[in-house]
Amino acid sequence: xxxxxxxxxxxxxxxxxxxxxxxxxxxxxxxxxxxxxxxxxxxxxxxxxxxxxxxxxxxxxxxxxxxxxxxxxxxxxxxxxxxxxxxxxxxxxxxxxxxxxxxxxxxxxxxxxxxxxxxxxxxxxxxxxxxxxxxxxxxxxxxxxxxxxxxxxxxxxxxxxxxxxxxxxxxxxxxxxxxxxxxxxxxxxxxxxxxxxxxxxxxxxxxxxxxxxxxxxxxxxxxxxxxxxxxxxxxxxxxxxxxxxxxxxxxxxxxxxxxxxxxxxxxxxxxxxxxxxxxxxxxxxxxxxxxxxxxxxxxxxxxxxxxxxxxxxxxxxxxxxxxxxxxxxxxxxxxxxxxxxxxxxxxxxxxxxxxxxx
Numbered sequence: 354x355x356x357x358x359x360x361x362x363x364x365x366x367x368x369x370x371x372x373x374x375x376x377x378x379x380x381x382x383x384x385x386x387x388x389x390x391x392x393x394x395x396x397x398x399x400x401x402x403x404x405x406x407x408x409x410x411x412x413x414x415x416x417x418x419x420x421x422x423x424x425x426x427x428x429x430x431x432x433x434x435x436x437x438x439x440x441x442x443x444x445x446x447x448x449x450x451x452x453x454x455x456x457x458x459x460x461x462x463x464x465x466x467x468x469x470x471x472x473x474x475x476x477x478x479x480x481x482x483x484x485x486x487x488x489x490x491x492x493x494x495x496x497x498x499x500x501x502x503x504x505x506x507x508x509x510x511x512x513x514x515x516x517x518x519x520x521x522x523x524x525x526x527x528x529x530x531x532x533x534x535x536x537x538x539x540x541x542x543x544x545x546x547x548x549x550x551x552x553x554x555x556x557x558x559x560x561x562x563x564x565x566x567x568x569x570x571x572x573x574x575x576x577x578x579x580x581x582x583x584x585x586x587x588x589x590x591x592x593x594x595x596x597x598x599x600x601x602x603x604x605x606x607x608x609x610x611x612x613x614x615x616x617x618x619x620x621x622x623x624x625x626x627x628x629x630x631x632x633x634x635x636x637x638x639x640x641x642x643x644x645x646x647x648x649x650x651x652x653x654x655x656x657x658x659x660x661x662x663x664x665x666x667x668x669x670x671x672x673x674x675x676x677x678x679x680x681x682x683x684x685x686x687x688x689x690x691x692x693x694x695x696x697x698x699x700x701x702x703x704x705x706x707x708x709x710x711x
Contacts, residue, residue, distance in 0.1 A: 359450075360531040363624060365572040368538035371443050375536060378442040378473070382427045382540075384547040384690075387652050394421040394668050395686065419678035420686025421668060424551070425649075426544045429657045429696025433493060435612075436540050436563055436694050437527070443536025444525050445476070472497045479522050481513045485611070487658075489699045507605055528562030529618030538566030541578075544690045545570065552687035553577040553678075555664040557694045558591045558634065559613040561621025567692070568630035577632045579674065580625065581663040583608040584636035591617045592634035595626055609639055609706060612660030612695060635674045637666040643710055645669060649693065650703075658698040659706065664691045 361367040397418045428436040472478070478499040482491065483506040494501050504512040517524060526533060540563065541554060554571065558564040558580040568578045582589040588606035600622045606614050617625070625631040637645075646662035648669075649655050667674050668689060678687055 357531070360447075361535060363531055363534065363569055363620070365569055365574075367535050368542050368566065368570045371535040372539040372542055374446050375439060375442045375539065378432075378446075379438055379539075380431055381543055381547075382430045384544060385425050385427060385653060385655075386423060387425075389652050390648065390665075391422050393648075394423055395419060417672060417675040417679040419675050419682060420684065421678060422686060422688045423665070423668060424544070424548050424688060424690050425653060425655075425665075426540060426547075426690060426692045427655065428540060429655060429661060429693050431695075434695055434697045436537060436692070439539050440528070440533035440536035440562055440566075441525065443539075444530065444532045447532045448523065448525075472499075477522075479516050479520055481509050481516060483507075483509060487611075487697060487699060487702060489697050493697070526618070528560030528615070529620050531620060534562050534566045534569070534620060534624070536566070537563045538568075538570040540692060541567035541570035541690075544692070545574065545576065548688065548690065550688050551576050551690050552682065553579060553632075554690035554692065555579045555581050555667055556692045557581050557610075557613055557660055557663050558617070558625075559615040559660070561591060561617045561625060563692065563694060564591075564631060565621035565624035568624055572630055578630065579667070580631055580634040581667040582634065582636045583610040583613055583639065583642060583659075583663060585609075585639050588614055589634070589636035591625070592636050594622070595631075595634045598626070600626070608659075610642055610659040610663055612658060612697075613663065633674075633677075635667045635671045637663055637671055640710070641666040641670040643706055647707060647710065655693065656696045656698065656703070657693050658695050661692075661694045661696065664693070 432438040480494050480499040481502050481504055484503045485506050502512060502516055545551060554567055554576060556564045556567045564580045571578050580591055582591055585608040586606035587604060588608045590601040590604045594601045594617060600617055602616050604614060604616045642659050642662050645666035646657060646659055649657050649662055649665060
């Protein structure tokens with residue numbers, strides 16, 4: 354990783370500069386919309402919820418009816434099938450500015466992205482991934498020629514340290530570094546340029562690189578930014594930390610949104626909470642994530658992994674968020690960007706998940 358002493362400041366202007374640095378290496382992914390999903394998001398949940406997520410009659414009568422126009426940023430169509438290519442390419446481009454950048458290569462576990470960036474720069478890469486990673490992601494890393502080390506699910510940091518000691522590789526963190534955050538922020542910047550008007554963006558959050566980068570891209574624009582997480586087994590560490598005012602540093606969960614299992618990093622935390630560039634964090638259930646994923650497949654004709662569906666799940670099912678929009682936006686409603694963070698899921702796994710729906 355490039356030295357912290359040479360990192361650009363964490364500002365919107367630095368995101369603009371990062372976009373210029375990586376624009377030849379990444380796709381400008383499309384933005385799509387759906388009249389059906391807009392109607393569903395703006396429908397009285399007394400009717401809509403009966404068709405998707407079961408609730409009591411009393412709960413039906415209390416449901417909000419905000420007006421939302423949703424704009425989906427398709428990072429499932431990004432190189433390596435996820436937004437992470439942005440941060441990885443920016444980190445590698447910044448690393449290349451140091452004199453010994455090619456000697457030992459880079460290492461970390463935004464696996465496919467680092468592997469691709471290293472391959473395109475003729476740079477060796479060592480990747481550490483959990484043994485529970487999807488077969489699609491593992492095969493992709495191997496295809497890009499990285500040296501792959503599989504490890505127990507929650508031992509990535511320990512195993513990465515061992516690989517670094519053995520090989521002398523530079524660590525490229527998946528989220529907790531300014532260069533990575535600025536690269537991820539280019540997703541939010543593009544979304545702003547691709548839509549005529551945005552009132553808010555909802556971004557998935559795990560370690561917080563995408564969410565904090567998105568927040569930086571919106572700084573000073575008036576666009577509100579919200580984080581989305583799974584709630585299962587405490588995977589909503591970002592939300593819980595945001596509400597308590599203290600960053601949570603340990604997370605273990607078996608949520609279906611496995612791409613969002615990770616503690617919020619210190620740099621993202623400073624942007625999200627200390628600088629108050631994120632307005633609020635919201636969490637959704639496993640079934641709500643699956644329902645949103647199914648709607649994305651059926652209505653947008655897009656394949657996304659569960660982690661990518663949490664933002665839509667918040668817009669459709671989180672009553673705290675929906676009531677806030679109804680109260681704040683009024684009859685005019687909001688235009689809301691929904692970041693579909695990735696699409697790395699195999700057909701067998703997708704069929705297995707959909708079979709769990711009621």
